[in-house]
Amino acid sequence: MMASRRAAPDVARQGTVIALRGTVVALATAFVSATGLLALLAGGVARRVVTPSARVPDTTIIDVDTAAQTITLSRSDDTVLPGRYGLFTTGTQSYIKLGTVLSARGETVTRKLLTQIDESDSLASAAGFSGWYFSDPAELHLPFERADVGTALGVCPAWVFPGAASEDAAPTEDVWAVHIHGRGTTRAETLRGVPLFHAAGITSILASYRNDPDAPRSRGGTSALGATEWRDVDRAIGYARRAGARRIVLVGWSMGGAIAMQLAVNSAHRDLIGGVVLDSPVVDWRQVLSHHAALSGIPRPLTRVALDALTRRWASPLTGAVDPISWDRLDVLAQARDLVTPTLILHSDGDDFVPAQASRDLRDLRPDLIELEEFEGARHTKLWNYDEERWTSRIREWLDARGLSVAGAAGS
Known part of the structure; x- marks a missing residue:
């Protein structure tokens, strides 16, 4: 009877130890998973910073009036600006010049065309508004x-x-x-x-x-x-x-x-x-990138981790940055x-x-x-x-x- 009484606590302790070990392993696994997820997320944010950006459409061509030589675009803070601008397009034209704003009503803005567009021209609706104006030195x-x-x-x-x-x-x-x-x-x-x-x-x-x-x-x-x-x-x-x-x-x-x-x-x-x-x-750069991260809804802790990762050589496989970036030097x-x-x-x-x-x-x-x-x-x-x-x-x-x-x- 005495032996059995001693065995019971031993079995209980072993069960407790096993349970604690299981809890520790589970917590450790969760921590590693969370840390890995954070690293992957931060790496993704960092990779976007150093990857050369491609021009993406930011406005839509709604109508081109070839008789009046005007173009109507979707309205944005850029497309409604006064002055002369350019528009990256696809189709028979790759870049066209835009003049003054003629009207801005509701969700659209109509501007004067400074590049001749004929009825034979065909332009895709997706376009990129640009401040370049000139696209070639000969111009x-x-x-x-x-x-x-x-x-x-x-x-x-x-x-x-x-x-x-x-x-x-x-x-x-x-x-x-x-x-x-x-x-x-x-x-x-x-x-x-x-x-x-x-x-x-x-x-x-x-x-x-x-x-x-x-x-x-x-x-x-x-x-x-x-x-x-x-x-x-x-x-x-x-x-x-x-x-x-x-x-x-x-x-x-x-x-x-x-x-x-x-x-x-x-x-x-x-x-x-x-x-x-x-x-x-x-x-x-830290101010600029933190500003964009906030606009994108990226949490500040993730932004800090991403910016720090870009300074670490070991993080290169995640960030894509071959050489560490010194924010202080920039x-x-x-x-x-x-x-x-x-x-x-x-x-x-x-x-x-x-x-x-x-x-x-x-x-x-x-x-x-x-x-x-x-x-x-x-x-x-x-x-x-x-x-x-x-x-x-x-x-x-x-x-x-x-x-x-x-x-x-x-x-x-």
Whole structure:
């Protein structure tokens, strides 16, 4: 009887231990599963950040009136903007130019067509609204040549537009503007800025960089958000230097702004950089990506994990980023005290893609060096389209004040 009494507690303890072990295993399995799920979700978010983005339709062509040469689109914050724009299409036309808004009623907006559309043309309904306006260098009707810029990855093609002579002075042949496009676009995005610099007597080089459609592919083919792309653009500065440039103006659009600021700090030719002009620039990627994550309804903890994963080499299989991305190095606000180059920023309070707050913060940190021209109502990289006269005159005044244009050089 005594033995049986001792056995009962032993059996009970064994059952308890087994149950506890089962609970621990279940909890551990659940933890691993949850952690794995979190990692997969974070990896998916991170992969979207570094994967080169493709243009996706964001408006619908509802009607084309070939007699009146008008086009009716679905209404959005972009398609209702005043000014001149472009539209990526498919069918017999791949890109068409749009003029002024003629009417905006309900869910539609009708604009003037600036590209001739005939009855024989056929356009798909899905289209992409664009601020490019110009899609080919020949459309500027300015002399230009094609150039090959050698980089560590191979040849990056570029366009070079010589500056114009004025009545009073020859072109400032020693001043070149290096135009840098944004993420998911091509150097055609920066064609809008060329006439201004041409008229100022400044030679322009429109650079391409790794993973552009006509440029070399990086290892893995992913974007580093400017952390490596700047090295290719630095070679374009070297090309300009060998061609006679003695002063450089960097002109960056969106992510091109992030690249320009990397160049201002790290370029082997930074002694030549006399000014930086930024249109809708990315000043701090963490702010931009957190903003987009919030708009997409991604929880903040997941966003933090995704951003952290992009800094870890071991997470590369999940994130797709071959090399870790240092957010601190891409944070211009954190490096504000190290900046030495006069900079003009043009940004809009209506930019919901790269919010203007970081540009304001940078101006406030370095008011001695940074000027901010803030537009109202324009949207991301559409300031030229929205108010070309203001965009052009503000940059020209800034160039003149620094002796970087024909007029400024003549007066200095």
